[in-house]
Amino acid sequence: MYYLSILFLILIILIAYVYWHGIRIAIYIRRMDKNKDKVRIFRPPKPNYVILSRFKENLLEIALDCLEKEMEKNEVLSVFIEQIPVFLKADSWSFLLTPENDEWRFLSWNKNLDFLPLDQIAKSVKDKGKHIKIILETKRSLFYKDIKKNDFWDNSNAVTISWMGIPIYVDGQIVGVLNIDWFKKRKVSKSEIELLETFSKEISRILTKIFRLNDLLLNSNLDPLTETYNRRALEKYLQNHNVPSHLVGVVFLDIDNFKEINDNFGHIIGDQTLKIIVKRIRNVIDSKDIIFRYGGDEFVLILNNIKIKEDIEKILKRIKSFVSGPITFGEVSLIVSFSAGYAVVPEEAANIQKAIEIADKKMLQEK
Secondary structure, eight states, X not given: OHHHHHHHHHHHHHHHHHHHHHHXXXXXXXXXXXXXXXXXXXXXXXXXXXXXXXXXXXXXXXXXXXXXXXXXXXXXXXXXXXXXHHHHTOSEEEEEEOOTTSOOEEEEEOGGGTTSOHHHHHHHHHHHOHHHHHHXXXXXXXXXXXXXXXXXXXXXXXXXXXXXXXXXXXXXXXXXXXXXXXXXOOOXXXXXXXXHHHXXXXXXXXXXXXXXXXXXXXXXXXXXXXXXXXXXXXXXXXXXXXXXXXXXXXXXXEETTHHHHHHHHOHHHHHHHHHHHHHHXXXXXXXXXXXXXXXXXXXXXXXXXXSSTHHHHHHHHHHHHHHTSOEEXXXXXXXXXXXXXXEEETTXXXXXXXXXXXXXXXXXXXX
16 A cells, blocks of 8 residues: 555656646747747647647758758758658658649659659649549548559559658649658558648748749749740740840850760759759859750850850850869769850841851851
8 A cells, every 4th residue: 555655646746747847838839929829828738739849840940951051942842841751651752743734743752763654654643643633622631541442543653552642832822742652551640630731831831931932833934953944934035135235145055965864874863964064054154144944955045244255255164164074973973065156146146036046056066
């Protein structure tokens, strides 16, 4: 009886300590919380509230880290989105862009899915993917404990058993769906689903405000891979700026033997190589200059800050010096070069459209 009393007393003290610790946390949270629905100070905060607070802290830490490292927008998006699969201990994940009037494609994924024909899967999902369309229509997450029992699933991904899709918003619109895969059957509790819905909103809020991903994901004038303007944007630019009022240099640039990089090392390395090349070009040109991805490995540069024709030659010389540096991916090291031609408006061409044609011919001669 004596020992039972001691144990009972210890238990009471332990409960009181835990309860008081929870009350103190609630008091501090209440002081910081600006929302109307504040935590009540007479009871410890709910577990989901504590988890969400910690998740927000992680997102802010990630945001600061991304800013310090000057990461590109696609990389930032992947880093943020990956926090949800980590929380769920997923075996693999992928993020599918779902623009309303354009092709769907996978923007990022983990290495477990490298062996899959993701381009083909994206097209197939847009045509037959009932699960993704349900998410887009209901604007809510969707979970299947066993996808093999559904006829919509692409059989090329034979390893996934349980699957969850979570809509990702930017500026109030769904820009894509986060696919979470488990290679064995997985249960997702109601509490986890509630947390995931909130996680998705928090990620979307931070991405919208800090990284302005709406420009990248929804703007039809931007090339999502290189984050440069695309050919459609060039056509619009020519409608308004074809005859400039000042001296303009137009450069037509083509990456040498780029097809061999894709053939020998794969499109993933090819895509990353293009991104690095564009980043190096940006480090050389002026902030007023514009880069357009003309198509594939071809780019058009509009140089707005030149005084004389020789300025273009100096800029091209610097670009070649920057671009020719080794590009390394693990054990793969690439040396890249390019061919370029240029023309000056109005000295060599009456307008930018004509200058592009002249620069293109000069590029072919150099090549």
